[in-house]
Amino acid sequence: MIETERLTRTLNPKTLAVIGDVSRTNYRWLRCMSTFQGNIYSVQIDPNEIPGIEEMGIKNYQSLTEIPEDIDFVLVAVPRVAANAVLKDCINKGVAGAAFFTSGFAETHVQEAIDLQKEFTDIARESGVAVIGPNCMGLYNPAAGVRFGEKQAVGFEGDTTFISQSGGHAGDISAAAYANGVPVNKVVSFGNGVVLESADYLEYFGNDEQTQFIGMYIEGLHDGPRFTKILKDVAKRKPVVLWKGGMTDAGRRATASHTASLAGSDKVWDAMCKQTGALQVESVDEMIDLINALRLLPKFTGNGLGVTGGSGGQSVAMADTFARAGLRIPDLSNESQEKLGSWFSLVGASFGNPVDMGSNREQVDVILDTLTADENVDCLLVQVRPPQDDDDDRERMQTQIDSLKRLKSTTPKPIAVIAHSPTPAHDGSAIADLSKTLREESIPTFISYERTANVIQKVLEYNQNH
Structure with a gap:
């Protein structure tokens, strides 16, 4: 010991x-x-x-x-x-x-x-x-200036610790965390873990007051019952996001040659996460998305979504995606429908839920206020197109962003944004700028309907059980 x-x-x-x-x-x-x-x-x-x-x-x-x-x-x-x-x-x-x-x-x-x-x-x-x-790869401690990669940023303290059996994933996670505004406390890459393994690090950081969120990548365990016991205890006090490598036959063979680990059954891992309250993910992106949402969204336990910002077809796609994830897109209350119906132009638009703003985008403040005030809406999701410097609609898009920032200061309900672009690789800088701007207002941003639905559902389930 x-x-x-x-x-x-x-x-x-x-x-x-x-x-x-x-x-x-x-x-x-x-x-x-x-x-x-x-x-x-x-x-x-x-x-x-x-x-x-x-x-x-x-x-x-x-x-x-x-x-x-x-x-x-x-x-x-x-x-x-x-x-x-x-x-x-x-x-x-x-x-x-x-x-x-x-x-x-x-x-x-x-x-x-x-x-x-x-x-x-x-x-x-x-x-x-x-x-x-x-x-x-060892240790990354940005406050102390200890790094295992020359591009890792230093000089700051954070509330999120990552524990990884893979050095490559440890590097990717630290880079993704920094790029997406997740402040790192420590990243520990422990490889074969012959003395200190995942359970030891989880127990330590579970008791670390500076660490409020824990993300883990694990390929195998030395002592499954001990890890489960510690995980159950820690997950009661702070979110633990777990990415398990080797969940398929091919993955299990790969883990054996990577860190000499015995990966274990995927059904056992699924049951363990349900039993302990840990959150499961399957990629770096999903881990960072989920931790960002846990950090930024106020707690909510209802699954009714108010959705707006997309066109007619996009609204249909959002509704389908969120419903498949087990989330509700409820009808708006009679009061909300009467309020919107008193002035809403139906030319290329509709004020159901999702709300297709169409020609009513100049009234974005009223639309957002109405959705967040609605008794059937527990969480607001807004599609935003990241503004480009040469975009003719930049001023209108900036108005929508300003409206979201204003709304955040007036409502206790959670707000999340979907940064919509048909060419996200081309618009990467604009998406990053939008995400940073909204993150400063504690509004998380996601880059697809599927990633948004997945994260909101997992945060909701976590909130309902804690």
Whole structure:
């Protein structure tokens, strides 16, 4: 069992050492750690590598034990055959924790490598060192400036922690979170997880006051009952969004060669999530969409949607999509229908639900106010076309955005936006600008009817059970 204080030092380091960085990778790890807010050291014995390290202004030592101060976190990038020796140096130095980027262990299914991982595991577990990995990317802590990717942003604190068995997914999740305004507290990539695995990180961050939302990518578990017990406890107190890899036969074969994990039955995982109250997703996009919605939408427990912003055909498509997801598009109350009917032009428009504004878009404030005031509407969904700089309708579209910002300040009901574009790849910058503008008003934005319906349904189900 790893002491909590030791893991805290590891995840929030004030001193750091990188072991084994080389010019062949352009000293990637030392460059990643160039934003670190504490003291950073290098350990490298190859005389051909040391000049390049020192040119970066980083003091190099021949051994970890030679470094003149205590070390909180070590990033290890040495060949597999040297991993056990480096681990023993970490123990002798008394470091709090170490992330081993080193790979080629049990995930190779080679007996020699399996035996080496067993020896590594036995040493690590007996030592009390908080070992992350091996076969992992390690830690991203933007507040401390610890990174595993040179493009990862730093200098901010966040309320969302991601735990990932995959280094690639960990990188994608951190990039997607930053791009979509989800403030990251930590990202931990733990790979083979021979000492600390998913249950350990979930328990730790479940008790971490700064972490209010948890996202996880898992391929397999060391102790299913323990994980389930912890998950049930944590999910009572904060949302846990779980992405399970290896839910098909092909996926299960892939997990075995990726992190040497036994993936388990998809039916077992489905049942576990229902039992514990965890939220299941199947992609990076879905995870970020869902966490954004949980963070930004006020709590609602009714499934009646007020929908507007689309044309006639688009309104039909939205209604179909939301209804298939188990959401209701109720008739508006008699009061709302009378209010809209007293002035609403039916030329190319209709004031049912969804409301096709048509030629009535100049009255967008009245339409939005009427929908949110309606007793049958629990949540408002508005389709918005992201304004382009050269768009002739830019002024009208900006008016709609301003109306949403005004409405947000006057209603307690949740509001979400669908950024509609037939060419989202071409309009990516405009969609990002729209999302950022509305996110600042606590209005989440989604880029398809399907993604919107999926997220709203999952948030609703979560709210109804918590």
